Amino acid sequence: MTDENERPTPEDDAARLGLVVVGEAAALHAGDDGALDASEENIRETIDSMVDEPLTPRQEEVVEQLAAAGGTLTAGLSGALASKTGGKVEDVLAGAARSVVWQQRLAAERAAVQPEGGHGVGSERSDHGEREDAGGQQRRRDGDGRDEA
Template sequence: MTDEQSTPRPEDDAARLGLVVVGEAAALHSGDEAALDASEQNIRDTVDELVDEPLTQRQEEVLERLAAAGGTLTAGLSGALAAQTGRSVDDVLEGAARSVVWQQRLANERDGADAGPARDREDAGGQQRDHRDEQGRDQA
């Protein structure tokens, strides 16, 4: 988020949540208890950072379980897709994460076209996007 933008865009929040779900799926596939614990903490931290007002204990638990359920579904589907295509689960999950980021980038570009000249924007992870020239092409 830039200084000009005091409220995150819904697309950015959605992308962040999508990446959290993919992270949960990766942790589930790894079978590593430490990775699962870290992923669950990431879910809690993300929920805490995305809400404007404190949630009730029940609301927070529901959101955390919803994100974990999304991770479980993503893990199952990525495993099935990996088996069907002969690719690794890691490759499938990496593709899912790229899709989340790509959708956010498209939303940023659409908003940039609506706002006039392109300018620097941040993605869900807080990384600056590449600069664009006058024709809207990425510059190195």
């Protein structure tokens, strides 16, 4: 991610949050109360380390619930994907974690070669005017909104 002396970029923070969400999903799949408690504590510590000023109790609760909801969605989707493909949930979640790290590295590489005053990494556009994503999951659509062949 970044050196201790550098301020984390938004992409670094997003990667950390993404990994927290994957951790929450893994804890949910484990079904272990200790793992869930540790994951919830990890959410709190991660958020606390990212904010410049303390959050109000309400803001803190909302952010924690958003992270937990992301974990719940990730758990459900990874379970469904594992079931559909005959794979293991753990493998799907490990792949999700690798994707988060890969996306952060891609963002850092783009930022390193981007000229000053350029667009932010999150606004990178392909030659077709579409946002690029790390997993290449975008689909090209024709004028009628159908997937192109």
